[in-house]
Amino acid sequence: MQTLPDLLPALPEIVLACAGMALLMIGVFRGEGSLRLVSWLAVAALVVVGVLLVQGPAERAVTFSGLFVSDAFGIFAKLLIVTASALSIILSMNYLEREQLARFEYPVLLVFATLGMLAMVSANNLISLYIGLELQSLSLYVVAAFRRDVAKSSEAGLKYFVLGALSSGLLLYGASLVYGFTGTTSFDRLAVMFAGGATPPLGVIVGMVFVAAGLAFKISAVPFHMWTPDVYEGAPTSVTAFFAVAPKVAAMSLFIRVLTEPFGHLLPQWQQVIWFCSLASMIIGALAAIQQTNIKRLMAYSSIGHIGYALVGLAAGSQEGVRGVLIYLAIYLAMNVGTFAIILSMRQQGRMVERISDLAGLSKSHPLMAFAMAMFMFSMAGVPPLAGFFGKFYVFMSAIQAGLYGLAILGVLTSVASCYYYLRIIKVMYFDDLVEPLERPGRAAALVMTGTALFIFPVFYLFAEPLLSGAGAAAAALFHG
Amino acid sequence: MTLTALAFYAFATILLASAVRVITAKNPVHSVLFLILAFFNAAGLFVLIGAEFVAFILVIVYVGAVAVLFLFVVMMLDIDFQQLRSGFLQNLPVGIIVGLILAVELVALVALHYVQPGAGVATAAPAAAVSNTEAIGRVLYTDYVYAFQASGLILLVAMIGAIVLTLRHRAGVRRQQIAQQLDRKRSDVVAIRKVPTRGGV
Numbered sequence: 048m049q050t051l052p053d054l055l056p057a058l059p060e061i062v063l064a065c066a067g068m069a070l071l072m073i074g075v076f077r078g079e080g081s082l083r084l085v086s087w088l089a090v091a092a093l094v095v096v097g098v099l100l101v102q103g104p105a106e107r108a109v110t111f112s113g114l115f116v117s118d119a120f121g122i123f124a125k126l127l128i129v130t131a132s133a134l135s136i137i138l139s140m141n142y143l144e145r146e147q148l149a150r151f152e153y154p155v156l157l158v159f160a161t162l163g164m165l166a167m168v169s170a171n172n173l174i175s176l177y178i179g180l181e182l183q184s185l186s187l188y189v190v191a192a193f194r195r196d197v198a199k200s201s202e203a204g205l206k207y208f209v210l211g212a213l214s215s216g217l218l219l220y221g222a223s224l225v226y227g228f229t230g231t232t233s234f235d236r237l238a239v240m241f242a243g244g245a246t247p248p249l250g251v252i253v254g255m256v257f258v259a260a261g262l263a264f265k266i267s268a269v270p271f272h273m274w275t276p277d278v279y280e281g282a283p284t285s286v287t288a289f290f291a292v293a294p295k296v297a298a299m300s301l302f303i304r305v306l307t308e309p310f311g312h313l314l315p316q317w318q319q320v321i322w323f324c325s326l327a328s329m330i331i332g333a334l335a336a337i338q339q340t341n342i343k344r345l346m347a348y349s350s351i352g353h354i355g356y357a358l359v360g361l362a363a364g365s366q367e368g369v370r371g372v373l374i375y376l377a378i379y380l381a382m383n384v385g386t387f388a389i390i391l392s393m394r395q396q397g398r399m400v401e402r403i404s405d406l407a408g409l410s411k412s413h414p415l416m417a418f419a420m421a422m423f424m425f426s427m428a429g430v431p432p433l434a435g436f437f438g439k440f441y442v443f444m445s446a447i448q449a450g451l452y453g454l455a456i457l458g459v460l461t462s463v464a465s466c467y468y469y470l471r472i473i474k475v476m477y478f479d480d481l482v483e484p485l486e487r488p489g490r491a492a493a494l495v496m497t498g499t500a501l502f503i504f505p506v507f508y509l510f511a512e513p514l515l516s517g518a519g520a521a522a523a524a525l526f527h528g
Numbered sequence: 529m530t531l532t533a534l535a536f537y538a539f540a541t542i543l544l545a546s547a548v549r550v551i552t553a554k555n556p557v558h559s560v561l562f563l564i565l566a567f568f569n570a571a572g573l574f575v576l577i578g579a580e581f582v583a584f585i586l587v588i589v590y591v592g593a594v595a596v597l598f599l600f601v602v603m604m605l606d607i608d609f610q611q612l613r614s615g616f617l618q619n620l621p622v623g624i625i626v627g628l629i630l631a632v633e634l635v636a637l638v639a640l641h642y643v644q645p646g647a648g649v650a651t652a653a654p655a656a657a658v659s660n661t662e663a664i665g666r667v668l669y670t671d672y673v674y675a676f677q678a679s680g681l682i683l684l685v686a687m688i689g690a691i692v693l694t695l696r697h698r699a700g701v702r703r704q705q706i707a708q709q710l711d712r713k714r715s716d717v718v719a720i721r722k723v724p725t726r727g728g729v
Binding site: 052057064067068071111112114115150152155156159162166174175178179181182185186188189192193195204 | 670671672673674675678679681682684685686688689691692693
């Protein structure tokens with residue numbers, strides 16, 4: 048007689064899954080015009096999940112025959128993901144209604160994508176890793192092509208789907224090699240197997256590199272970044288805002304877990320791979336963004352660069368490094384949500400505009416919005432009093448502690464180079480002549496802008512202590528022994 | 529024993545013959561029907577070696593879904609199959625090379641089995657008391673219930689996605705309204721007119 052598995056560690060996921068199905072039913076029966084109701088209910092469900100995560104036990108708990116793990120690291124990453132999803136659903140509503148995309152499936156798909164991300168972060172087995180990843184990716188492919196009557200959006204969805212399928216294939220191939228050479232897919236048993244310090248079979252290393260390549264695809268690290276600019280540009284802007292944050296956080300957390308838990312003892316084998324991805328992402332992110340004229344493409348290259356900085360902390364392979372990455376992701380989330388709140392408000396005469404030159408003279412027409420955007424840009428560039436500086440500070444510190452001096456120095460150099468295009472936006476807003484003013488931003492967008500901008504400068508200092516200790520505890524959970 | 533051998537040869541012969549017909553049949557609908565026949569015989573072969581679960585899956589998934597889908601595509605799309613066939617001779621060398629590689633691999637596998645019996649067969653046979661289906665069911669709904677449920681959600685998302693991306697509400701689409709259709713009387717819809725000779729309606 049088999050007893051039920053312990054469901055308590057997976058309570059947030061179960062609640063979110065039920066909420067997603069309930070929302071689907073509400074949407075189907077209410078029909079057209081239920082976008083706002085379903086969206087707000089989805090936000091409420093995400094808030095409930097957030098509360099459950101905070102209230103739930105922080106100790107490591109494994110359930111579902113070892114397929115699922117809940118620990119402090121997972122809770123930290125899941126809180127970031129849930130926050131990002133909720134904010135992007137709030138930001139989407141106005142945009143979708145104005146662009147005639149108001150269909151209730153949108154929030155439902157975002158809820159399922161979020162559920163997939165939570166499952167990814169909690170994966171404790173190559174099987175649950177893959178299933179979480181697919182649940183997330185499949186929802187994202189659909190929302191990328193959500194504006195199905197516009198060729199660019201369909202193209203974005205198709206490109207993302209085909210390249211995403213390729214990356215899933217790489218990941219599965221790697222996973223099958225790992226399973227073939229070790230006989231297990233469980234992270235715990237893999238970790239035990241490599242703990243002895245003996246050289247692992249070549250097949251395991253090849254498999255691990257393939258798994259890493261599949262995951263690098265999902266976080267759009269160079270050399271697996273080529274889909275990012277096209278998908279960011281083609282997808283509806285509210286979808287881009289979602290893409291830039293939540294899936295990145297989820298895939299990065301999964302990446303950290305895979306490399307530090309099952310393959311933690313193979314650090315010498317994967318360190319150089321991550322070192323290369325990190326450096327290449329920082330360089331491409333800094334250089335390729337310079338000539339962009341479309342702000343969504345610019346944000347795509349900017350996110351490639353940011354992933355490069357986050358990978359610096361992972362390359363260090365230490366507890367401090369992981370803590371640095373988590374802090375970086377939290378700050379990255381705030382900066383990106385704020386920036387996209389502004390991009391989503393870029394409307395002239397009732398239609399969306401997305402060229403950088405459309406921001407010209409923003410300081411005269413909307414001084415506060417221009418000021419917030421300037422804050423976000425300075426923060427992304429890593430200028431000291433703002434939060435973005437601390438994100439970079441912690442990852443570079445961990446790299447130096449791990450002896451990766453070259454990576455840290457090159458990282459600082461590319462960071463300086465990337466200032467050029469962040470500052471160019473500020474120059475356009477403050478020193479170019481106003482051609483045509485943007486429309487007033489909606490209330491939700493204005494609130495999100497203000498909130499994130501305030502977080503980046505003064506409020507961050509109030510929350511720095513809990514954020515640092517939370518990230519520290521999360522990182523410690525991964526290096527439990 | 530001889531009965532098994534007879535069944536094996538019957539299944540294998542029909543399988544090979546219908547496989548050949550799949551690529552030689554002139555009419556694409558016939559090709560698909562031969563493919564279905566091939567799937568059924570392959571399923572028979574699986575039953576013979578005791579892999580009844582794979583046989584079910586082959587029939588349910590490949591015959592029930594994939595082949596029927598093929599049939600729909602072949603019948604609904606206007607594809608000029610004669611034109612598709614025109615490159616046959618040019619592609620023949622590539623086909624032969626791929627076929628040869630496959631043949632060499634298969635021969636190597638069989639040869640290995642004779643040189644070193646037991647090599648390449650890694651796992652022990654399952655306990656005799658448990659059938660394949662039962663063994664899969666035992667782990668699928670217990671140890672892997674999480675993966676099973678999550679896969680269900682993935683399929684749900686796939687369904688939502690297909691509907692979101694393709695369903696369009698057009699005006700003027702005629703839908704079934706069974707009550708109304710049954711309610712119709714002959715007198716409402718059929719009228720008999722006297723048509724004058726050489727006059728037309």
